[in-house]
Amino acid sequence: MPSELLPNFANSPRTISIYRCNWEKDVMSNDGVNVQRRRFLTVSTTVVGAVGVVGAAVPFIGSWNPSAKAEAAGAPVKVNIANLEPDSMLSVEWRGFPIFIVRRSEQTLEGIRKLTGQVADPESTEYPDQQPAYAQNPIRARDEHPQIMVFKAICTHLGCVPQYWDVNHPTDRDEWYGGFFCPCHGSMFDMAGRVFKGVPAPSNLEVPPYYYESDSVLVIGLDSEGAAA
C-alpha cells in the first residue's frame, strides 16, 4: 500500500479517506467533514519481532515502509496499548487493512448493552465468520480485556473507512454512546462495531484474530501464541 495513504486512517485532522471496492486506488479527501470531535489518540505502537515498527500517527510514517512488505505477507502485528486511554482509539495496518483498536470505558460498555434492540445482529450470530469465536459476544471482545475492541476498519457495505464519533458527537439517533460513521452512504456502528438497523451495511465490522501477549501488548493476526498465521 502506498505510504501516502497511511495518514488517512491514522491521525490526520483534515483528510478522510474514502475507500470503495478498490480502496488503494480510489481515495479522495473530504475536507468538509467536521472531525474536530474525534479523539484519535496519538499513541506510539510497537511491533515486536520480525515485523518491525508500526505507527498510528503521521510522524511515524517513515517507519512504515520497512514493515509494509512483511505485513502484506501476512505477518502478525504487535501493538503496545498501554497508553490507550478510555474511549480513545489508535489505528495500525495489518495485511494492508486499517485496524482500529478502541479502549471502551465502563460507561461505554454499559451503553453498548442498552443498544441490543437497535443493532441488527446484537450477538453476532448472523455472520459468524465476521469474528473469531472468542469475540462472538455482545461487546465483541476477548474475556481477558473486555474493554478493548479490535476491528478491521472497512465498512461492510462497500468498503469505505468509518470515522470514529465519540459520545459527544451530534447524531440523529435517540441513544448514542459513541461509535463509527461511514461517510460514503451513512452506515453507523456502535462501539462494538455492531451495525445499526436500517443502514446500508449488512453486517457488523469484522474482527481479526488477536490475542494478548501481556496486558499491554496486543498481537493482531494470530489467535494465540504459536498459532498458524
Ligand code: FES
Ligand atoms: S461503504 Fe459504508 S455505507 Fe456504503
